[in-house]
Amino acid sequence: MSSNINSVFYAESYHPIQAGSIDGTDILPHDNAIYRALLCSNAALYDPTGDPKIIGDPYCTVFVGRLSHLTTEPTLHKAMSKYGRVKNLRLVRHIVTGASRRFAFVEFETEREMRRAYQDAHHAIIDDAEIIVDYNRQQLMPGWIPRRLGGGLGGRKESGQLRFGGRERPFRAPLQPIPYEDLKKLGITPPPEGRYMSRFQVPSPPQKPRKLVEKEEYSYKRSSVDREELSQRSSSMERDEHRRTVGRKQGSRKRSYVEEESQYGKSSEDRPECSPNTTSIETDHNYKRSTLDREEHYHSRSNAEGGEISRKRSSRYKEERPSKRHGHYSRSNH
Numbered sequence: 001m002s003s004n005i006n007s008v009f010y011a012e013s014y015h016p017i018q019a020g021s022i023d024g025t026d027i028l029p030h031d032n033a034i035y036r037a038l039l040c041s042n043a044a045l046y047d048p049t050g051d052p053k054i055i056g057d058p059y060c061t062v063f064v065g066r067l068s069h070l071t072t073e074p075t076l077h078k079a080m081s082k083y084g085r086v087k088n089l090r091l092v093r094h095i096v097t098g099a100s101r102r103f104a105f106v107e108f109e110t111e112r113e114m115r116r117a118y119q120d121a122h123h124a125i126i127d128d129a130e131i132i133v134d135y136n137r138q139q140l141m142p143g144w145i146p147r148r149l150g151g152g153l154g155g156r157k158e159s160g161q162l163r164f165g166g167r168e169r170p171f172r173a174p175l176q177p178i179p180y181e182d183l184k185k186l187g188i189t190p191p192p193e194g195r196y197m198s199r200f201q202v203p204s205p206p207q208k209p210r211k212l213v214e215k216e217e218y219s220y221k222r223s224s225v226d227r228e229e230l231s232q233r234s235s236s237m238e239r240d241e242h243r244r245t246v247g248r249k250q251g252s253r254k255r256s257y258v259e260e261e262s263q264y265g266k267s268s269e270d271r272p273e274c275s276p277n278t279t280s281i282e283t284d285h286n287y288k289r290s291t292l293d294r295e296e297h298y299h300s301r302s303n304a305e306g307g308e309i310s311r312k313r314s315s316r317y318k319e320e321r322p323s324k325r326h327g328h329y330s331r332s333n334h
Contacts (some may be wrong), residue, residue, distance in 0.1 A: 007173050009194040010203045011165035013142040016041055016151055019163045023174040024194070027183055034162050037150030046145055048138050056088045056107035058139035059208045060114045062121070065103040065154075067091075072100075079126045080106050082112025104109050105136065111208060118205055122167070135205035165194065167203060228271035 011018060016037035018024045027037040040046050064076070073091050080086055088107040093100055108114045114135075122133040137144055137153070145151025153166035164171050171194065183190045197203060 006199075007196045008170040009173065009196040010167070010170050011141075011194040014137070014144045014151065014165070016145055018171075019165050020161075022162070022164055023320050024165070024171040025174045025176065027179070027186075027190075031161055033150035035150070037145045040149050041143060041145055041151075046149060048144055053090065054105075054139065055090075055146065057111075058136040059111050059206075060087070060109070061105055061107040061136040061139075062114055062117050063103065063134045063136055063138075064106055064121075065132045065134070066129060067100065067102045067104065067131060068127035069100055069102065071102075071127045071129070071329055075127060076104055076106070079124070080117060080121065083108075083117035083121055085109040115205065119202065132168050137166075140206050164223060170197075172204075314330055 009024070011024070017026055017029055018036050019037075020026060020034040064080070067076070069090075073089060076091060077089050079087055080089070083114060085108060086106060087109050089104065091100060091104040106117070108117065118133055118135060121131070123130055124133075125131075138146065147154055147163075150162070153163045153169065155161040155163045163169070173196070178190060182192050196205070255278055
């Protein structure tokens with residue numbers, strides 16, 4: 001114990017009697033609040049997860065205490081946004097008056113941002129008040145009992161109900177070791193010890209269990225895979241819809257083409273066929289080409305009819321010309 005004489009230590013789990021001791025060596029409660037907290041702890045009357053207002057990931061949430069009465073949600077959100085992206089914020093208010101209880105819970109997007117706020121926001125100034133920042137002991141510290149039930153880590157010196165073991169008020173190094181043998185003889189559960197640290201060291205908040213981390217990574221990968229499959233499925237559906245739309249347009253063009261053929265009296269064998277892959281440019285080109293074919297056919301037909309008429313006229317003229325000459329010669333001989 002001599003090596004830790006100038007150190008402090010922080011509790012790993014919450015014990016009401018130990019929290020009421022300046023050095024963590026008391027074995028009996030010394031005020032009614034601690035006695036009430038001990039009864040609630042032994043009877044398991046308090047459920048730290050039973051509050052319906054508690055939401056979010058506790059490993060990404062910090063406790064902010066000693067706020068000013070003037071501090072509001074937008075002011076606190078702006079101040080805590082310096083350390084990361086704030087996901088949720090709950091400023092605890094009085095259930096009747098609605099006044100601020102001067103503490104809040106702030107959830108960040110990631111655990112890294114939470115640790116940054118835990119490291120840098122402690123003793124920051126908001127609305128002329130020096131705040132304290134701690135991790136979410138209500139959900140992460142085993143055996144936790146809140147202040148309203150006699151537990152907690154706060155209290156005032158005037159009331160004599162001081163609580164130790166937290167970041168702001170750690171246990172002092174005990175001058176004598178905890179009497180484990182005496183406690184065992186008396187049948188009293190010994191208070192848990194914590195981790196000894198220097199006064200200048202900052203205790204790190206509890207880390208997320210590896211199983212939870214692996215589960216989150218698996219769920220994140222699964223969600224990313226699901227997102228990729230969903231995007232591929234939606235893109236394939238869009239392509240199918242586009243193909244159906246193009247097919248409907250080409251079908252309508254083909255029907256108009258057939259109607260046009262029936263209108264001009266031209267058989268479908270003489271005109272180019274429209275394949276399903278024919279584009280609008282090819283369709284227009286085929287339409288122009290069929291129009292030119294119709295014009296050429298009309299001109300050739302008219303030319304053929306004109307030529308036949310001229311041939312008939314010339315043959316009739318040749319037949320009439322010898323007869324006229326014969327009549328002229330006969331008249332001259334008479």
